[in-house]
Amino acid sequence: MLFANYLVVATILAKASLTTYKVPMPELPEVETLRKQLAQNVIGEAVQDIAFFDERIKPFVISKDIAISAVERFGKYLVICLTSGEQIVIHLRMTGHLLLCEPTTEFPPYTRFAMFLTNKTLFCCDLRRFAILELTAFFSKTALIPNPLENFDAKAALAAASSRLLPVKQLLLEQGFIAGIGNIYACEILFAAQVNPFRKACSLTGREWQRIARASLEILSAGVESRGTSISDWRDLFGKKGEYQNHLAVYGRQQEPCPRCSAILERSKIGGRGTFFCPHCQK
DNA sequence: CCCTATGTTCCCAA
DNA sequence: CTTGGGAACATAGG
Numbered sequence: 001m002l003f004a005n006y007l008v009v010a011t012i013l014a015k016a017s018l019t020t021y022k023v024p025m026p027e028l029p030e031v032e033t034l035r036k037q038l039a040q041n042v043i044g045e046a047v048q049d050i051a052f053f054d055e056r057i058k059p060f061v062i063s064k065d066i067a068i069s070a071v072e073r074f075g076k077y078l079v080i081c082l083t084s085g086e087q088i089v090i091h092l093r094m095t096g097h098l099l100l101c102e103p104t105t106e107f108p109p110y111t112r113f114a115m116f117l118t119n120k121t122l123f124c125c126d127l128r129r130f131a132i133l134e135l136t137a138f139f140s141k142t143a144l145i146p147n148p149l150e151n152f153d154a155k156a157a158l159a160a161a162s163s164r165l166l167p168v169k170q171l172l173l174e175q176g177f178i179a180g181i182g183n184i185y186a187c188e189i190l191f192a193a194q195v196n197p198f199r200k201a202c203s204l205t206g207r208e209w210q211r212i213a214r215a216s217l218e219i220l221s222a223g224v225e226s227r228g229t230s231i232s233d234w235r236d237l238f239g240k241k242g243e244y245q246n247h248l249a250v251y252g253r254q255q256e257p258c259p260r261c262s263a264i265l266e267r268s269k270i271g272g273r274g275t276f277f278c279p280h281c282q283k
Numbered sequence: 284c285c286c287t288a289t290g291t292t293c294c295c296a297a
Numbered sequence: 298c299t300t301g302g303g304a305a306c307a308t309a310g311g
Contacts, residue, residue, distance in 0.1 A: 025289035056306095076290080093290050095308080110308095128307045130290070166301065175291080184289050232288070251289090272303080274287080 024097045024234035028148065028180030029223030029244065031076050034098055036224075037237035038071040038080070038122075041100060045117040047082070054112035054126070060135040062086060068117075075147070075179030079139050087139045089132070090124065096131030099123045100237045145179040148216040149224075152178055154209040161201040161209070168204060169197035170271045172212070181216065184229055184251045187276045189215045191250045191260075196282040197275050198268075222247065250276040 024030070046067045052059045063084050070081040078098075080088040090096070099108055101121050107114070113124040113133055124133055146152055157178070164171055171177055172186045181189065190197045192215035195208050204212075228234050228242030231252065235241060249259050254267030254276060263280035 027289050030289075091291085093306095094288075095290095127309075128288095130306065132291095164300080170301090173290090182289050229289070234289070271301095273290095 024092075024230075025094050025182075025232065026076065026092045026097070026228070026234065027182030027185050027223075028073075028076060028220050029185070029226070030228035030234055030236075030242070031073055031078055031092065031180075032149075032224045033227045033236050033242065035071050035073040035078055037100070038078075038098075041237070042068050042117060042120070042122065043070065044068065045120065047115060047117060049116040051114045051116075052112070053114075054129060056129050057112060057133050062135065074139075075145065075175055076182070077139070085137070087136050089134055089136055089139050091132045092126070093128075093130035093132070095128040096124060096126040097235060098237055099125065099235075099239060145176060148178050148180055148213075148220055152213040152216050154206060154213045157209045157213065158204070158206050161204060164201040166201055167197060167270050168195060168199045168201045168212075169275060171201040173271070173273070178216070180220070183273050184231070184248070185216075185219055185223060187251045188219050188249060191277060191282060192219055194282055196279075197270055197277050250278065252276065 044067055047062060050062065062082065066082050066084045068080060069083045072079040072081065076091060078090045080090070082088070101123065103119065103121060108123050108125050110125040110127045111123050112126050112129065112131070115122040124131065146156065160177060161171060169186050169190060172181050172189065173183065187197070189212060193208065193211035195204065195212060223229065223244045226242055226244035226247065227236050227240070229244040229248070230241040231245050233241070250265055253265050256265050257263070258265055258278040258281060261278065261281040263278055266277060266279050268275045268277070
């Protein structure tokens with residue numbers, strides 16, 4: 001009964017809020033922002049109840065008298081660890097987002113999952129319903145894949161790319177190659193490294209991979225420091241905008257002058273994704 | 284009607 | 298087996 005009532009409320013609110021709803025799309029800095037904020041605000045909190053509002057999410061139950069013990073991130077995966085040893089794995093995909101609210105009877109638009117803590121409620125909302133959220137006994141999906149903040153090794157990348165004919169930008173987006181880079185930051189990283197996104201991955205030199213590895217660390221770290229990029233309205237755990245949209249060098253700036261060489265920036269398409277770059281100084 | 288969207292997975296062909 | 302290309306997922310906005 002309880003869950004059925006919540007579903008009605010969530011549906012009504014979703015319809016009422018359609019005109020103001022914006023879409024967040026998280027990459028590594030956005031997910032890391034959520035991880036840090038969750039770690040600061042919900043570790044030690046007891047889980048009173050959970051509720052599901054989306055048939056695409058397989059419902060699960062968790063034991064009584066458990067609390068949140070840790071919050072981890074692997075690439076774009078977020079892992080909420082429970083004192084029972086169980087883990088809730090979340091991938092926000094295109095439009096998923098999390099909100100931590102004071103106790104309330106009002107649900108945010110497109111609520112798909114709610115976790116009721118002692119004095120707060122954690123919502124997972126998702127307009128396009130691509131996000132995944134599941135309970136698992138142990139999560140290690142991307143634990144062994146290089147992390148651009150910790151161990152993006154240029155020599156390993158050079159070797160791994162040696163047989164790949166696709167554009168280097170597409171390889172940077174492969175989560176099994178390096179975990180966490182998405183479309184915006186791939187454009188920014190290749191601009192900072194002065195590598196043309198259309199270059200075949202196997203054609204890059206070791207020196208170029210060193211530049212990409214360094215740019216990945218610098219740009220993604222700066223993205224985390226800025227609490228993410230709010231272009232189409234990414235919001236953090238408390239509904240607040242990030243700041244990295246104010247630091248973008250090329251993304252969304254086609255026809256503007258390159259900040260490095262003043263040539264006109266171009267927009268093109270690689271693997272179906274919008275790609276922004278400087279045709280003059282990205283070699 | 285067309286196109287676009289910070290992501291991933293699946294199917295199919297080479 | 299790997300690699301790469303495209304559609305699919307579902308929904309909104311321009």
